[in-house]
Amino acid sequence: MTTHDTRPGSTGGADTAGPLHGGPDDDYTPEQLAAMPREDLDRLGARYDGVQILHVDPGPEPGSPMERRAIRQVGLTFTLAGLSALAFVVVYVGAGWFFPDWQWSVSGSDFSAFFTPLLGATMGLALALVGVGLVLFSKKLLPHETAVQDKHDGSHFDRVTTGATLVGGLHNSGLARRKLITRSLGFMGGGLGLMLLMPLGGLINNPNKGNPLGRTAWAEGVRLVRNDGSPIRPGDQEPGSLETVFPAVPGGNRQSDAATMLIRLRPEQREQEAPREGQGDFGYGDYVAFSKICTHAGCPVSLYEQETSRILCPCHQSQFDVTQGAKPVFGPATRSLPQLPITVDDEGFFVARGDYPEAVGPTYWNRERI
Amino acid sequence: MAATATAPGAPTTRLGKQAYEIDDRLIVAGPLRRTLNKVFPDHWSFLLGEIALYSFLIALLSGTYLTFFFDPSLREVVYEGSYAPLRGVEMSAAYDSALNLSFDVRGGLFMRQVHHWSALLFVASIVIHLLRIFFTGAFRRPRETNWIIGVVMLVLALLMGVTGYTLPDDLLSGTGLRIISAIILSVPVIGTWAHWAVFGGEFVGELIIGRFYIAHVLIIPAILLALIAVHLLLLVKQKHTQFAGPGRTEHNVVGNRLFPTFAAKATGLLFIVFGVIAALGGLVQINPVWLWGPYNPAQVSSGSQPDWYVLFLDGSTRIFPAWDINLPGDYTIPALFWPTVVVAGAMFTVLALYPMIERKLSGDTASHHLLQRPRDVPVRTSLGMMGLTFYGVLMLSGGNDVFADKFDVSLNAMTWFGRLGVIVLPPLVYMLTYRICLGLQMHDREVLEHGIETGVIRRLPHGEFIEVHQPLGPVDEHGHGTLAYGGAPVPKKMNQVGGARRAIRGFFKPIEEPSQVELEQRAEGRGLAAGENRELSSSGRPSEGGRPQEPRD
Numbered sequence: 001m002t003t004h005d006t007r008p009g010s011t012g013g014a015d016t017a018g019p020l021h022g023g024p025d026d027d028y029t030p031e032q033l034a035a036m037p038r039e040d041l042d043r044l045g046a047r048y049d050g051v052q053i054l055h056v057d058p059g060p061e062p063g064s065p066m067e068r069r070a071i072r073q074v075g076l077t078f079t080l081a082g083l084s085a086l087a088f089v090v091v092y093v094g095a096g097w098f099f100p101d102w103q104w105s106v107s108g109s110d111f112s113a114f115f116t117p118l119l120g121a122t123m124g125l126a127l128a129l130v131g132v133g134l135v136l137f138s139k140k141l142l143p144h145e146t147a148v149q150d151k152h153d154g155s156h157f158d159r160v161t162t163g164a165t166l167v168g169g170l171h172n173s174g175l176a177r178r179k180l181i182t183r184s185l186g187f188m189g190g191g192l193g194l195m196l197l198m199p200l201g202g203l204i205n206n207p208n209k210g211n212p213l214g215r216t217a218w219a220e221g222v223r224l225v226r227n228d229g230s231p232i233r234p235g236d237q238e239p240g241s242l243e244t245v246f247p248a249v250p251g252g253n254r255q256s257d258a259a260t261m262l263i264r265l266r267p268e269q270r271e272q273e274a275p276r277e278g279q280g281d282f283g284y285g286d287y288v289a290f291s292k293i294c295t296h297a298g299c300p301v302s303l304y305e306q307e308t309s310r311i312l313c314p315c316h317q318s319q320f321d322v323t324q325g326a327k328p329v330f331g332p333a334t335r336s337l338p339q340l341p342i343t344v345d346d347e348g349f350f351v352a353r354g355d356y357p358e359a360v361g362p363t364y365w366n367r368e369r370i
Numbered sequence: 371m372a373a374t375a376t377a378p379g380a381p382t383t384r385l386g387k388q389a390y391e392i393d394d395r396l397i398v399a400g401p402l403r404r405t406l407n408k409v410f411p412d413h414w415s416f417l418l419g420e421i422a423l424y425s426f427l428i429a430l431l432s433g434t435y436l437t438f439f440f441d442p443s444l445r446e447v448v449y450e451g452s453y454a455p456l457r458g459v460e461m462s463a464a465y466d467s468a469l470n471l472s473f474d475v476r477g478g479l480f481m482r483q484v485h486h487w488s489a490l491l492f493v494a495s496i497v498i499h500l501l502r503i504f505f506t507g508a509f510r511r512p513r514e515t516n517w518i519i520g521v522v523m524l525v526l527a528l529l530m531g532v533t534g535y536t537l538p539d540d541l542l543s544g545t546g547l548r549i550i551s552a553i554i555l556s557v558p559v560i561g562t563w564a565h566w567a568v569f570g571g572e573f574v575g576e577l578i579i580g581r582f583y584i585a586h587v588l589i590i591p592a593i594l595l596a597l598i599a600v601h602l603l604l605l606v607k608q609k610h611t612q613f614a615g616p617g618r619t620e621h622n623v624v625g626n627r628l629f630p631t632f633a634a635k636a637t638g639l640l641f642i643v644f645g646v647i648a649a650l651g652g653l654v655q656i657n658p659v660w661l662w663g664p665y666n667p668a669q670v671s672s673g674s675q676p677d678w679y680v681l682f683l684d685g686s687t688r689i690f691p692a693w694d695i696n697l698p699g700d701y702t703i704p705a706l707f708w709p710t711v712v713v714a715g716a717m718f719t720v721l722a723l724y725p726m727i728e729r730k731l732s733g734d735t736a737s738h739h740l741l742q743r744p745r746d747v748p749v750r751t752s753l754g755m756m757g758l759t760f761y762g763v764l765m766l767s768g769g770n771d772v773f774a775d776k777f778d779v780s781l782n783a784m785t786w787f788g789r790l791g792v793i794v795l796p797p798l799v800y801m802l803t804y805r806i807c808l809g810l811q812m813h814d815r816e817v818l819e820h821g822i823e824t825g826v827i828r829r830l831p832h833g834e835f836i837e838v839h840q841p842l843g844p845v846d847e848h849g850h851g852t853l854a855y856g857g858a859p860v861p862k863k864m865n866q867v868g869g870a871r872r873a874i875r876g877f878f879k880p881i882e883e884p885s886q887v888e889l890e891q892r893a894e895g896r897g898l899a900a901g902e903n904r905e906l907s908s909s910g911r912p913s914e915g916g917r918p919q920e921p922r923d
Contacts, residue, residue, distance in 0.1 A: 034378035049407040065881040092477060104473055106454050119480045120652005128645025134638030138631055149409035149623045151609050151739060207562035212572050244668055256573050259668035292668055297552040297706055299545055300670045314672040316688045317781055330782055334694040334705050362552035363704035364561045
């Protein structure tokens with residue numbers, strides 16, 4: 001600190017601090033503190049913080065076998081940690097240099113399979129050993145002390161005085177009397193809050209415009225094609241088999257609601273067939289087509305067990321009976337899979353006779369109304 | 371006041387002078403000393419929250435690294451990277467960059483797995499920490515606020531997990547996103563509007579990955595960091611709770627000062643947590659996204675389970691019956707709404723409000739700083755076990771297809787087990803836990819009254835055999851212990867009250883002088899050496915011949 005302050009407005013070092021209002025500097029002069037050994041100063045400070053050191057179990061005696069052993073252990077642990085960290089560096093840098101390449105390839109070396117595990121093992125060991133070393137150090141070499149710290153309840157004095165300051169400020173502002181200010185403040189706060197929320201309106205879109213949830217890409221005359229785009233004729237599939245088909249429109253196989261299962265029923269399945277009311281003619285011969293999107297949570301229902309005529313959704317295990325118009329027979333799904341009306345076109349390929357008669361996929365609030 | 375070099379107590383070393391210079395400007399010596407002197411109680415279970423904190427740190431660091439390479443976009447690209455089986459496949463840029471991160475960035479796969487493992491450990495340690503707080507009653511006044519902050523952080527951690535897990539846009543996460551979409555749609559009245567607001571339109575659109583990304587890397591972590599700061603600040607302000615024990619009261623904290631013991635131990639734990647996660651990230655494969663393939667709405671793999679912390683909601687969804695509610699006007703409340711939005715909402719609301727509920731029902735509005743042993747609060751312990759059982763059955767049901775497959779049982783039977791189990795098992799567990807708590811309480815009292823069973827059998831002069839009991843403290847004229855139960859563990863074995871000598875240290879050869887240890891033991895009154903002049907001919911009751919009496923009620 002210097003007293004040579006010559007800037008304008010400065011008192012040139014004549015400006016001294018006023019008297020302190022209490023505090024430990026009043027209790028102990030620098031001379032007293034200088035005369036105290038370090039241990040006493042430590043305990044004195046602790047006492048001011050409400051901490052009492054009850055008991056100190058000193059660490060091992062300097063030079064004792066116990067201490068030498070503990071030092072060896074801690075030192076060895078830290079050394080191993082450093083070695084392990086260096087091993088990480090060697091593996092990381094050396095791959096593709098003096099080690100084989102780390103990148104995976106079909107005909108690549110075995111080293112690439114060990115690259116990530118080696119990184120994990122070396123870094124994990126290095127970091128964990130640092131931790132073990134620190135724990136050993138604190139358990140075996142540090143003195144174990146038992147300290148007690150007081151826990152104070154709130155101070156009545158603080159509450160009363162703080163309350164007085166707060167109430168005083170509020171009283172001086174006169175807000176309790178000046179009603180126009182409080183009311184206009186409230187009005188302003190509400191208005192500003194609303195204003196700041198408004199930009200979120202950019203997130204809002206109308207989901208009921210054009211019935212997007214109720215429509216798919218299927219329409220009259222749209223061919224049923226496989227994932228690779230090839231059309232399907234009756235007779236391409238074995239009885240009892242299932243094929244996933246998509247509408248023959250651009251990007252039809254990537255649409256989230258268009259995937260459809262084309263199922264060829266076996267003769268005995270046809271005998272049990274009981275389609276939904278009004279949908280008896282939706283199939284074509286022994287072929288039926290159902291939406292692949294589960295009516296429960298929208299997963300693709302994928303597992304067809306033709307022995308029991310059941311389709312299982314792997315997400316939540318809803319089961320649908322294809323001979324009963326894909327009615328849910330077990331699990332959490334509540335509605336049948338919608339059926340796609342199909343026929344064949346002039347060239348003998350399967351086409352849709354129209355869109356699904358109802359919304360595909362999971363149920364929502366106003367589904368029945370659209 | 372100008373300090374001169376000759377002032378008493380002025381620093382003489384270089385370091386000391388620098389410290390003086392710093393304190394002259396910042397005046398930190400006082401607050402720093404108060405911090406260093408802060409006493410922390412010592413118990414292994416107080417470290418669980420620290421593990422959560424450290425896992426979060428690692429997730430933050432590794433996640434930042436991942437953002438250097440990840441492209442949160444649903445733009446269609448053709449994969450040209452070094453993973454041959456997927457070359458030429460159309461996929462989103464997000465999945466493409468996740469593959470590049472795994473195959474073409476040196477150490478990128480390691481960092482991705484470290485990130486995933488740290489996230490799993492983060493949620494797991496939060497849950498275990500929460501259970502510790504719950505079962506020991508640490509949430510009671512004055513710590514209700516910190517409990518609520520903790521529950522909010524748990525929910526945010528789950529949201530972190532869900533948004534992060536969706537980002538790679540692989541087949542598994544895409545299926546998860548499809549289910550999230552269905553859950554949003556299922557909310558009555560506002561479902562479709564909410565879906566359009568979140569996804570920007572129909573599933574899947576082109577916005578969702580970008581939106582989840584900014585939520586995952588900025589919005590939620592920022593809130594979490596702020597809440598962690600408040601959580602720790604409140605902990606420091608209110609001081610840590612402690613278990614009952616000698617010298618421990620409601621008005622003090624007994625333990626180690628922050629510096630150096632607690633700091634050394636906490637730093638050690640930090641490095642061990644770092645090390646374990648790094649080892650897991652390298653050695654244990656997790657979420658190999660290249661095996662799932664890009665998301666395709668027409669494909670799914672069986673046995674698709676979310677990360678463990680969402681499994682309970684998957685389970686509740688699987689076992690919920692097919693109950694759509696059809697309202698007049700052709701409105702529907704979908705069955706999916708109940709096991710997801712309602713179950714999760716109710717569980718976290720009850721959890722967050724539990725301190726207030728317990729305060730209301732028990733009428734206990736006092737401040738508590740001493741923890742309770744779970745057995746001493748049988749109702750809370752049993753309620754907790756009941757909740758855990760409910761959660762456990764839901765979690766089990768979340769993997770019911772895997773159980774059905776591996777143990778060769780019917781899938782539908784597993785579903786019915788879940789449906790019945792979730793109703794029947796929690797009350798059964800409640801009753802069982804209650805009995806166990808009471809039994810443990812009784813045993814504590816019995817030992818306090820009659821002493822520890824020593825295993826020493828004596829034959830009395832008239833031929834009767836008795837087992838000698840070691841009282842824990844002074845006894846009354848009937849030979850019954852007069853110590854009252856104080857909420858602390860009661861020693862139940864002779865070794866816990868110094869019945870055994872401590873082993874001489876040294877693994878291969880002793881590094882202590884055995885005779886020295888023997889003398890030390892005698893001085894401390896430990897072991898049989900000290901008890902050689904102790905008379906063990908009675909049950910320890912001075913008044914009569916040691917005849918055990920029936921406990922009187």
